[in-house]
Amino acid sequence: MSGKPVLHHFNGRGRVECIRWLLAAAGVEFEEKFIECPEDLEKLRKDGKLMFEQVPMVEIDGMTLVQTRAILNYIATKYDLDGKDVKERALIDMYAEGIADLSEMMGQLVVTPPDQKEAKIALIKDRTKNRYLPAFEKWVHGHSQNLICGNRHARIDVARMQVVVFWEGFRFFWSVHMSSSESQVLFSGLQALKSRLSNLPNVKKFLQPGSQRKPPIDEKVLEKAKKIFKLS
Ligand SMILES: N[C@@H](CCC(=O)N[C@@H](CS)C(=O)NCC(=O)O)C(=O)O
Incomplete structure (x- = not known):
């Protein structure tokens, strides 16, 4: 384990993109494990990692966090990016x-x-x-x-x-x-x-090509996401 937060989601923007942005702005390096097929998602569910059987899920500080806003709140509080009062x-x-x-x-x-x-x-x-x-x-x-x-x-x-x-x-x-x-x-x-x-500097780096920022969703990524999350 590298000690870096690990983001679990599909390889596209989706709900996890704002988490990528916030971690990047905080200057926190992170890893990503992409869900490539329905079986990957099913495995996380079976392993009991997804409280509501949904992603994004972030492994951080020994916890498995779900719910995008809860994850953002945790990161913001931890890295002093929340309000002061x-x-x-x-x-x-x-x-x-x-x-x-x-x-x-x-x-x-x-x-x-x-x-x-x-x-x-x-x-x-x-x-x-x-x-x-x-x-x-x-x-x-x-x-x-x-x-x-x-x-x-x-x-x-x-x-x-x-x-x-x-x-x-x-x-x-x-x-x-x-x-x-x-x-x-x-x-x-x-x-x-x-x-x-x-x-x-942290944001500038994230805006450079080759960063972990994802491009706008295209048809191919969309079709893949639809299969994984069974969206009709
Ligand atoms: N309120 C949750 C919603 C999460 C959500 O809907 N995730 C989708 C993927 S973006 C999912 O896992 N869908 C599968 C399902 O609901 O069974 C959040 O904000 O994180």
């Missing part, structure tokens, strides 16, 4: 739940029947552009540091940056009609946050 933590939780709602909506695209896909994409575009990004952006006005917890980086800043990066990929992938310059104007605070965090 109960009020900051409540603020972080509110933003984090918004991000989780948005991610859930995007994740559902995978199982959306082809005839409903266009409507779903339109909804995601609308909610991202008009509901979630503005809420994340709003915070930065009047807060000189554009960080949620004063002058220290917290897990939520990493998550907000992840949404911006994801949105940029999504915009490209789904041809969302908002140009970079429009995005710069509308979300200048988030863009500033992104440049600021991108320059932190």
Whole structure:
């Protein structure tokens, strides 16, 4: 055992991607054991490693943690990326739940029947552009540091940056009609946050090609995930 956290999930973004981001931002090296087929998932279940028979699962500090938000909370607390008091933590939780709602909506695209896909994409575009990004952006006005917890980086800043990066990929992938310059104007605070965090050595390293960051899901990965998790 290397002592590094071990992430169990399939070899794609999915729910585990935010855990990869947070560990990377904390400068924690981690290993991954990819679930390649339904039998791999079944084995973890049979071994009693999955409390709710689901992944992601992370082996860390002698524990097997499941439930994405619980895992993120543990990592944030351990590596001092959470709020400094109960009020900051409540603020972080509110933003984090918004991000989780948005991610859930995007994740559902995978199982959306082809005839409903266009409507779903339109909804995601609308909610991202008009509901979630503005809420994340709003915070930065009047807060000189554009960080949620004063002058220290917290897990939520990493998550907000992840949404911006994801949105940029999504915009490209789904041809969302908002140009970079429009995005710069509308979300200048988030863009500033992104440049600021991108320059932190750990984050910079994670953004380089060849890191453990995963590319957007493609048809091949999608088909594999559908088989493993029996998604119809
Ligand atoms: N609330 C859980 C949901 C986990 C979840 O739905 N995982 C999927 C893979 S991304 C899974 O294991 N599905 C198999 C199943 O539910 O049987 C979390 O946030 O971690």
